[in-house]
Amino acid sequence: MTERSMTERSMTERPTIERPKGERSTAKPSNEAFFWLLFSAGGVVAAVLIPIQLFLFGLAFPLGWLPQPSYEHVIALARSPLARIYLFVLCSLPLFHWAHRFRFTLYDGLQVKHLNEVIFAFCYGGALLGTALAAYLLWTI
Amino acid sequence: MTDQMMADQMMTDQAARTEFHPRWYRERVSTWWWLGEWHYLKFILRELSSLSVAWFVGLTLFQLRALLHGPETYARFSARLQSPVMVAFNLIAFCFVMFHAITWFNLAPRAMPVRIGGKRVPEFLVAAPNYALWIIVSAFVGWLLLRTP
Amino acid sequence: MADKIVLEIARYAPDRDQAPSFQSFEVPLRKEWVVLDALNYIKDKVDGTLTYRWSCRMGICGSCGMMVNGEPKLTCATFLSQYGNNAKVRVEPLRYFPVVRDLVTALSDFLVKLQKVKPWLIRKDEPPLSQGEFLQTPEQLDLYKQFSMCINCTLCYSACPVVGLDQEFVGPAALALAQRYNLDSRDQGSAERLATLAHPDGIWGCTFVGECTRVCPKHVDPAGAIQQYKLTAALDWVKSFVLPRGHEETRQEAAHD
Numbered sequence: 001m002t003e004r005s006m007t008e009r010s011m012t013e014r015p016t017i018e019r020p021k022g023e024r025s026t027a028k029p030s031n032e033a034f035f036w037l038l039f040s041a042g043g044v045v046a047a048v049l050i051p052i053q054l055f056l057f058g059l060a061f062p063l064g065w066l067p068q069p070s071y072e073h074v075i076a077l078a079r080s081p082l083a084r085i086y087l088f089v090l091c092s093l094p095l096f097h098w099a100h101r102f103r104f105t106l107y108d109g110l111q112v113k114h115l116n117e118v119i120f121a122f123c124y125g126g127a128l129l130g131t132a133l134a135a136y137l138l139w140t141i
Numbered sequence: 142m143t144d145q146m147m148a149d150q151m152m153t154d155q156a157a158r159t160e161f162h163p164r165w166y167r168e169r170v171s172t173w174w175w176l177g178e179w180h181y182l183k184f185i186l187r188e189l190s191s192l193s194v195a196w197f198v199g200l201t202l203f204q205l206r207a208l209l210h211g212p213e214t215y216a217r218f219s220a221r222l223q224s225p226v227m228v229a230f231n232l233i234a235f236c237f238v239m240f241h242a243i244t245w246f247n248l249a250p251r252a253m254p255v256r257i258g259g260k261r262v263p264e265f266l267v268a269a270p271n272y273a274l275w276i277i278v279s280a281f282v283g284w285l286l287l288r289t290p
Numbered sequence: 291m292a293d294k295i296v297l298e299i300a301r302y303a304p305d306r307d308q309a310p311s312f313q314s315f316e317v318p319l320r321k322e323w324v325v326l327d328a329l330n331y332i333k334d335k336v337d338g339t340l341t342y343r344w345s346c347r348m349g350i351c352g353s354c355g356m357m358v359n360g361e362p363k364l365t366c367a368t369f370l371s372q373y374g375n376n377a378k379v380r381v382e383p384l385r386y387f388p389v390v391r392d393l394v395t396a397l398s399d400f401l402v403k404l405q406k407v408k409p410w411l412i413r414k415d416e417p418p419l420s421q422g423e424f425l426q427t428p429e430q431l432d433l434y435k436q437f438s439m440c441i442n443c444t445l446c447y448s449a450c451p452v453v454g455l456d457q458e459f460v461g462p463a464a465l466a467l468a469q470r471y472n473l474d475s476r477d478q479g480s481a482e483r484l485a486t487l488a489h490p491d492g493i494w495g496c497t498f499v500g501e502c503t504r505v506c507p508k509h510v511d512p513a514g515a516i517q518q519y520k521l522t523a524a525l526d527w528v529k530s531f532v533l534p535r536g537h538e539e540t541r542q543e544a545a546h547d
Binding site: 165166167168170174175177178180181184188248251252253254256259260261 | 302304307309310360385386388389390396428429432451454455497498499500501504511513514517518520521
């Protein structure tokens with residue numbers, strides 16, 4: 001075997017990871033893009049809309065800092081068509097945000113990437129379930 | 142085998158990866174890697190804020206169900222929210238959701254550099270409209286809920 | 291009594307050791323000295339077997355990256371005086387890379403990943419030399435200039451937890467350099483890079499920890515580059531659904547020659 005230096009070899013030989021020419025042009029962008037878009041949309045909704053509602057219903061009303069709205073007032077608000085859409089978006093998109101983020105937290109935080117399919121099903125399945133529940137509740141309310 | 146031949150061998154077989162070369166040392170990353178540094182911990186806390194987001198959605202779904210079942214059920218639901226355990230959970234969730242919102246608005250400009258007249262707009266100016274929108278929407282929702290019809 | 295500082299340096303000799311161990315060296319604390327000066331002092335005067343990479347000693351070659359007290363740093367740009375008199379400074383090889391010897395890491399992984407993203411100008415058409423140079427306005431330069439500042443020091447790889455957790459992850463510097471070429475007005479190779487970048491081991495492996503940007507000595511902001519490309523790739527994915535054939539043709543055109 002001729003003792004060619006590594007430099008010589010790397011200059012004349014192509015790297016072994018190069019793909020055949022035909023394959024390049026049909027390479028499709030990964031479907032991860034879809035989940036990332038959902039995550040981003042959910043993140044915006046969660047950031048803008050959740051704090052005030054969580055503050056009011058979770059802290060201000062129970063602790064008496066602000067007067068609690070009556071049942072009639074709340075249900076009248078919830079029944080309006082715009083509010084139904086608003087609440088549906090509020091319940092659905094943040095769940096997909098959670099699904100994506102939690103999936104990666106499990107991959108990286110607990111290093112359980114080998115449970116890939118299980119985690120995926122749990123996270124997005126959970127988000128779909130929540131979405132379905134929200135749709136049902138807001139349809140019948 | 143000479144060093145050069147060993148290195149050549151390394152490059153040819155599995156050239157895309159450095160596998161556990163018998164003579165090189167590769168440390169395993171611990172499951173607790175995120176506790177090793179404050180920056181890593183801050184990152185994981187940010188990611189865990191998504192659990193608070195999911196908590197809020199769960200809470201809201203229960204709230205909608207209570208509304209659906211009538212004033213007595215809703216009153217019981219509201220009373221449950223007053224228990225110390227629920228208040229504690231909601232306080233923690235609220236802190237996490239705020240952490241999410243602030244980190245989100247501060248990081249969003251990095252994904253969308255804005256240039257006006259060829260010059261890059263500083264990030265806090267790109268983040269500012271997000272904060273403004275947040276405040277306006279929150280004020281509106283608050284007004285809707287608090288006004289006496 | 292002259293000021294001194296103690297360096298605890300990771301030693302590993304593959305023919306002798308199973309795992310790295312620490313060795314302490316006492317070094318004079320000179321006001322203008324950096325960690326690299328201390329290492330050179332040790333190698334010259336105390337232990338000639340200490341092995342490490344360095345070259346320009348001015349923060350441009352990217353050779354001297356090491357973990358200093360648990361932080362990825364260029365040792366030629368880290369002053370000893372910031373650690374105080376009689377302090378202990380821990381020096382280790384860059385994290386998440388295999389260690390060849392002492393403070394030297396194996397970079398072949400990184401170099402393969404770098405090659406994978408094709409960090410060079412890709413042209414569909416080669417205009418004849420008679421047409422002259424490619425012209426570029428300052429605004430066009432500004433689009434990618436920050437990302438071109440990368441010196442391949444791999445400090446960002448040592449900062450990024452995903453690099454440590456997933457050996458297939460392409461990594462911050464490679465992704466930032468790919469974006470540097472994607473944004474270059476002279477380049478026509480975005481489609482060719484797409485498969486490597488818009489891949490679970492490419493940008494989608496990144497969770498925007500942001501550590502890479504924090505430790506980068508040249509302020510490249512690889513995290514920003516990756517998030518920007520996520521948006522581009524996501525819009526590209528949407529387009530591939532909305533106009534599949536037209537999009538395919540454009541991409542085939544771009545890759546084909």
